[in-house]
Amino acid sequence: MRSTHTLCTLDETRDLAEELKDIRHRLHRHPELAYEEFQTSDFVAQTLERWGYEVTRGLAGTGMVASLKAGSSSRAVAVRADMDALKITEQTGLPYASVMPGHMHACGHDGHTTMALGAARHLARTRRFDGTVHLVFQPAEEIGGSNSGAKRMIADGLFERFPCDAIFGLHNHPGYPAGTFMFRSGSFMSASDIVDIVIRGRSGHAARPHLAIDPVMTGAMLVVALQSIVARNVDPMQTAVVTVGAFNAGHAANAIPEKAHLRLSVRSFDAQVRKQLEIRIRALAQSIAEGHGAEVDIDYVAGYPTVINSAAETELAAQVARELVGDACVIDPFERIAGSEDFAFYLQHKPGCFLRLGNGEGAPMLHNASYDFNDQNLTVGAAYWTRLVERFLAPGLPGQ
Structure with missing residues (x-):
């Protein structure tokens, strides 16, 4: 594996700060509900195509996969970001508040999408990896039940059409400092069922x-x-x-x-x-x-199953965070979370890790009308995903 100084650092993505902030605020102004992410999908696809990605649209309706290959390795890694918003009337008073009545990005999916786009931008301009990265932009994480975006992406042939060796995803976590990463191997987030x-x-x-x-x-x-x-x-x-x-x-x-x-x-x-x-x-x-x-x-x-992170991928993901932000900003193991997440469906098919990223101490909680994603995380998340891809697809790894 290459030495760590050749991998992405926080300094390398700082020049993207204003561009990513503009993207995030644009997405925040125009939230779209599950399977209605038409404007969001169009914007994300056009942006990625402009940066040189091969974009395949139409998975799960409004979902897509953006692929970029460098080098000659057959190895591949997937990074997932969710795009949908919630039926909540925003009460933040922000200049970029939702213009869609009764709809709001109250869970930070605008930030998740933007961090993945930031990584896409930097990976495209550096290409310091050997293999293929698949960026998965998924609709309908919030819908719950058996009709989730992840389940439909898989049913539409996600892993057959875009083979990968592992998949990673994250969610912001209010109550902890921005830039703090949280990991747990094994069962991490709960299964969730609804009974009438x-x-x-x-x-x-x-x-x-x-x-x-x-x-x-x-x-x-x-x-x-x-x-x-x-x-x-x-x-x-x-x-x-x-x-x-x-x-x-x-x-x-x-x-x-x-x-x-x-x-x-x-x-x-x-x-x-x-x-x-x-x-x-x-x-x-x-x-x-x-x-x-x-x-x-x-x-x-039966709703979402338990998020069960695989050991090796969680260890790698946590190590990447330690290298990027230091031991003091990494919590491993983090406590289990009673919330649910449809990323669990991916982990039933592929090894991987779902992690959390602090959104700020004292920040409003998720699904709250006063919630807002913390823009301080945009370049941090972009650097993290970039470095993880570079680590996972480092030249000279076994199987290449």
Whole structure:
């Protein structure tokens, strides 16, 4: 492997700071929702083509892959950035705030895309690697469930059409200083499932409850019982979350409604625990409903799987960060995160690492109307992705 002084440093991308800031602010002004990233996709593709990349569009609708080859090696690495925004009305008051009513880049995907573009810019002008880099610009990370952008990219032949030896991605992380990198090998971010439970009773007058079957009381009993799953059914050494996020039933004070609707978010880090949670949730919903004379419909939707980082790729990714920003700005291992991420689907097919990058102490949290991506990270992220590609595709590695 080449000596570290020939790899990208922070100083090498500083001249891109204003250009990247302009790009990020442009993307922030024009947020687009899942599978609607038409302007974003056009802009990203045209920019990459101008820099000499071979761009393949149409994966997962608005997704694309930009490829650049240098040298003669058959090795390849992929770097993924997400592009979609959220249905949130921005309240930042920034001069580059969203001009799309009710839409906002409240998760920093504008920054993720811009950092990848920064790396693309620098890789194209230096070409200090031997092999092929595939930059994956993905739609619809925020959509959740089984229709995510990552899953559709894979179904559209991502890894068959663009073979790679590993794939890497990152997400910004408010609450930690900008420029701080966080890593964890193995299970890092949780699986996330959504459960819709509809309890069907018999409507009636509030003054004659004995003639009705009350789905509200049945639902209330179920909400309490669901909390016993993590406390009494899951191994205390494991981590799981069962949250009832919505409970809707009835409209009038003097009427017992016919049905109640509960929505649950279920999170876990272990495949066996994930199965156990589903079994217990179904059993409790069925038994409690039957015990009160009600009927129940359960729609259990498997969402994103657990993000499981491979050991070798995580070690490499962390080493690159240490070389770039120093040991003091690297946390390894970082704590596990109960949030979910569809990058997990890629890691079911390829080795790789998903990491976090601090977005600033005291900064608004993700999915918050006051959130904004930290522009200090733009050149740092561009340098990091560049150096990682140069490390991974260094001349003389085995298999070349």
